[in-house]
Amino acid sequence: MNNTLGFSIDNIDPTADPRQDFYRFAAGRWLDQAVIPDTESQVGGFIGLYRQVNEQILSLLQNAAAHSVTAPHGSVEQQVGDFFAAAMDTERLDALGLTPLQPEFDRIDAITSSADLVSLVAHLLGTSGTPVLLIPYVMADRKQSDLNALGLYPGGLTINSRDVYVTEAYAPVRAALSAHIARMLQLAGTSAEVAAQQAQTILDLETALATAKLTPVEAANPETTYNKLTMAEVQALVPHFDLAAFFAQLKLATVPYLIVSEPRYLQALEALLVERPIEDFKIYLRWRVLNGVSQYLAPAIAEADLDFFEKQLQGKTELLPRAQRVTAQMQKSLGHPVAQLYVKEYFSAQTRLQVTELVDRIKAQFEARLRSNPWLDEPTRAFALNKLAKMVIRVGHPEKWIDFSSVEIRRDDYLGNAMRLNQFDLEHNLVKAGTPVVDDEFAIPGATLPTDINAAYQPAANKIEISAAILQPPFFFPQLELGVNYGAIGAVIAHEMTHGFDSIGRRYDAAGNLTDWWTANDNEEFEAFTAKLVEQYNQYEALPGVFVNGKLTVTENTADLGGVTIAYHALQAALTAASARNPIDGYSPEARFFLAWAQLWMSKTRPEVVQLLIGTDPHPPSEFRVAGPLLNVDEFFTTFNIQPGDALWRDQTDRVVIW
Ligand SMILES: [Zn+2]
Numbered sequence: 001m002n003n004t005l006g007f008s009i010d011n012i013d014p015t016a017d018p019r020q021d022f023y024r025f026a027a028g029r030w031l032d033q034a035v036i037p038d039t040e041s042q043v044g045g046f047i048g049l050y051r052q053v054n055e056q057i058l059s060l061l062q063n064a065a066a067h068s069v070t071a072p073h074g075s076v077e078q079q080v081g082d083f084f085a086a087a088m089d090t091e092r093l094d095a096l097g098l099t100p101l102q103p104e105f106d107r108i109d110a111i112t113s114s115a116d117l118v119s120l121v122a123h124l125l126g127t128s129g130t131p132v133l134l135i136p137y138v139m140a141d142r143k144q145s146d147l148n149a150l151g152l153y154p155g156g157l158t159i160n161s162r163d164v165y166v167t168e169a170y171a172p173v174r175a176a177l178s179a180h181i182a183r184m185l186q187l188a189g190t191s192a193e194v195a196a197q198q199a200q201t202i203l204d205l206e207t208a209l210a211t212a213k214l215t216p217v218e219a220a221n222p223e224t225t226y227n228k229l230t231m232a233e234v235q236a237l238v239p240h241f242d243l244a245a246f247f248a249q250l251k252l253a254t255v256p257y258l259i260v261s262e263p264r265y266l267q268a269l270e271a272l273l274v275e276r277p278i279e280d281f282k283i284y285l286r287w288r289v290l291n292g293v294s295q296y297l298a299p300a301i302a303e304a305d306l307d308f309f310e311k312q313l314q315g316k317t318e319l320l321p322r323a324q325r326v327t328a329q330m331q332k333s334l335g336h337p338v339a340q341l342y343v344k345e346y347f348s349a350q351t352r353l354q355v356t357e358l359v360d361r362i363k364a365q366f367e368a369r370l371r372s373n374p375w376l377d378e379p380t381r382a383f384a385l386n387k388l389a390k391m392v393i394r395v396g397h398p399e400k401w402i403d404f405s406s407v408e409i410r411r412d413d414y415l416g417n418a419m420r421l422n423q424f425d426l427e428h429n430l431v432k433a434g435t436p437v438v439d440d441e442f443a444i445p446g447a448t449l450p451t452d453i454n455a456a457y458q459p460a461a462n463k464i465e466i467s468a469a470i471l472q473p474p475f476f477f478p479q480l481e482l483g484v485n486y487g488a489i490g491a492v493i494a495h496e497m498t499h500g501f502d503s504i505g506r507r508y509d510a511a512g513n514l515t516d517w518w519t520a521n522d523n524e525e526f527e528a529f530t531a532k533l534v535e536q537y538n539q540y541e542a543l544p545g546v547f548v549n550g551k552l553t554v555t556e557n558t559a560d561l562g563g564v565t566i567a568y569h570a571l572q573a574a575l576t577a578a579s580a581r582n583p584i585d586g587y588s589p590e591a592r593f594f595l596a597w598a599q600l601w602m603s604k605t606r607p608e609v610v611q612l613l614i615g616t617d618p619h620p621p622s623e624f625r626v627a628g629p630l631l632n633v634d635e636f637f638t639t640f641n642i643q644p645g646d647a648l649w650r651d652q653t654d655r656v657v658i659w
Pocket of ligand 1: 495496499556559
């Protein structure tokens with residue numbers, strides 16, 4: 001099996017016809033050989049790189065743990081090393097069992113009033129990091145992007161998908177979830193009979209909360225989730241949850257207003273607080289805390305929880321070794337300290353330079369295309385050009401790292417370490433309420449940390465952060481030619497740039513304010529383009545009878561189309577030397593560009609996971625990201641000589657060109 005990450009001529013199936021099935025042609029040999037490992041739910045370049053980065057970080061953690069005893073207290077090496085050592089001390093964790101969690105359980109047991117409940121919800125945010133019922137979170141006000149506003153969001157659910165709780169298709173998942181909750185409660189000392197009853201209570205409560213939530217398509221509209229309300233107005237939506245007391249306990253500054261994402265949810269919460277006995281909420285909190293911190297408890301408890309979330313829910317047949325699981329988890333909880341070690345060891349200044357140059361070329365091409373764009377009115381064009389010019393694009397890692405040195409990390413206190421880090425994160429965020437925005441660089445765990453395999457556009461800041469970890473194969477190849485690199489990382493970066501102008505991004509101005517800067521005419525044109533994309537992707541069948549949701553995925557599909565188009569033309573501009581146009585392995589730079597794009601997304605995913613993601617993920621399954629955008633790109637048809645009558649033919653009038 002070909003184990004190289006990403007682009008390789010050996011992945012191509014030369015017996016397949018690119019005009020009938022381009023994915024098969026571009027990746028057929030790889031598809032024939034690729035097997036999803038027992039410990040994974042997917043195989044492909046992305047997950048391969050994820051594993052590679054994980055291994056690299058694991059070696060850094062092991063090294064740190066070997067030296068942390070003598071490292072200065074509060075240093076990156078001490079914190080990272082001791083956290084890892086505590087996590088790997090399974091003997092100690094076994095001996096402790098549930099003991100480290102007992103104080104939290106005791107607090108929950110002691111609740112007798114709704115005031116106690118509110119206090120505990122605040123407490124849990126900071127200790128176990130369990131976002132239950134309501135989440136306060138500070139970020140730039142979407143309509144005044146230089147000011148930090150306090151937002152109020154629905155608490156998480158055990159499975160963060162509304163569909164799982166409300167649609168018929170997920171009835172088997174709900175049954176499995178209920179059984180799992182009961183099993184975990186038994187492990188925590190509840191009798192089988194009571195555990196089964198409690199599981200039902202928990203599921204009922206979550207179903208009521210989930211039902212009130214916006215659907216992912218509704219939630220994608222930033223105007224829908226921007227509800228600027230005074231404290232009194234918010235309190236009126238949920239009178240039985242004392243917000244003043246809640247915020248006081250969280251040491252939040254008094255703010256003149258809040259941004260409420262889902263007022264309907266608050267009303268539903270109010271109804272539950274009135275209807276349900278306090279005992280139900282205690283049962284619910286106990287479960288969420290147990291579930292939230294199970295990974296920091298004895299391995300038997302941690303693995304029982306993963307049995308459900310990793311195996312049953314995602315179809316994996318084996319868990320990853322503990323060290324690798326801890327590595328993944330540490331990248332989130334000790335984000336910047338771990339990333340500092342990673343960048344130092346694995347990211348080069350040369351890569352940063354090369355990618356910065358590529359970014360500049362793509363930006364210049366996007367600008368040129370905006371100038372010559374045939375459908376934009378002049379005012380919209382001028383606004384768009386200004387927005388692109390002001391877009392901040394960072395490569396690799398922050399200039400300034402977040403200082404974690406005040407957090408006490410001990411070699412013998414795994415759960416305590418995690419709790420203190422949660423508390424640090426919470427305070428680091430909430431202290432900003434009402435203050436001017438100071439840009440945190442590469443700071444969102446799971447999205448923009450330098451160790452995340454991601455490039456991300458943030459509309460409210462009009463910025464893109466391209467993490468260090470993504471700047472290697474299968475995304476970026478320092479040793480390969482322009483064609484491949486523009487088809488892979490080039491298209492990804494252009495994809496991110498166009499996010500500033502997709503169905504969501506176009507509602508924000510150059511400074512990141514939610515503003516309508518579109519003429520009515522342009523608005524109509526844009527909607528007509530995206531309606532065609534919605535229709536195109538609605539046809540894609542991901543599993544028998546399960547189709548891609550064109551509306552849910554329209555922003556990503558618009559970005560893929562813009563990304564491929566802009567990167568293609570940027571490549572044409574970059575191919576200045578005659579020699580650069582020579583075929584390599586028999587393929588022109590253009591062919592290699594499209595092949596690189598296809599091979600970037602080649603993958604296989606377990607059906608359980610496809611089923612779960614199809615209702616929540618704004619990206620379509622990877623295989624549709626290959627041909628989806630290409631069928632709208634004229635040069636794709638000419639490069640592979642696709643003609644009317646070929647399976648892939650799409651009439652010129654059906655093709656969509658937006659950017
Ligand atoms: Zn995207």
